[in-house]
Amino acid sequence: MFLRAWRSADTFDAGRGSLRAWLFAIARNLVVDHTRRRAVRPVQPVDAERLAVLAGGDGGFDEATMTAWTVEEALRRLSEEHRVALVETYLRGRPYGEVSAELGVPVGTVRSRVFYGLKALRLVLDEMGVQL
Incomplete structure (x- = not known):
């Protein structure tokens, strides 16, 4: 979050709101971006048997x-x-x-x-x- 705030520091306008509100908006946007990213590419559960085969083990x-x-x-x-x-x-x-x-x-x-x-x-x- 702080990296995004640092990179967009020039967009902060004290006349539009406080620094705190601006940082909260950045945090909110990060959460929304993360949620949308997960919706497009959901995490697939790991198949334990397939993982064991890839590891070359006998199931454990x-x-x-x-x-x-x-x-x-x-x-x-x-x-x-x-x-x-x-x-x-x-x-x-x-x-x-x-x-x-x-x-x-x-x-x-x-x-x-x-x-x-x-x-x-x-x-x-x-x-x-x-x-x-």
């Missing part, structure tokens, strides 16, 4: 598959620098020096990206409702 998901999907989604929400640092050091087990040479940045930068990437990953997982 194991914990490792669900964890992998969750971590993959959480990593997608991180910045590119943090994601690369975490994947290369934690998931692939490569040393910091090797990763820093490949990326062309100092070792301290890779360590910093890993540190802040882990903090961001914890925050993303918390937002996703994952209990650590």
Whole structure:
């Protein structure tokens, strides 16, 4: 909502109403747009059997598959620098020096990206409702 308000800030006219009313109108329009979008493309319920076949399982998901999907989604929400640092050091087990040479940045930068990437990953997982 705030992005839409920022982009259309030049349309605000204090003579026509208050800032609060203008922001409420933007919020209302977003809700209407979202509702209309959902009506045109309704969400289809997931067929559990089809999903299991796509996952290659025997009708059920194991914990490792669900964890992998969750971590993959959480990593997608991180910045590119943090994601690369975490994947290369934690998931692939490569040393910091090797990763820093490949990326062309100092070792301290890779360590910093890993540190802040882990903090961001914890925050993303918390937002996703994952209990650590």
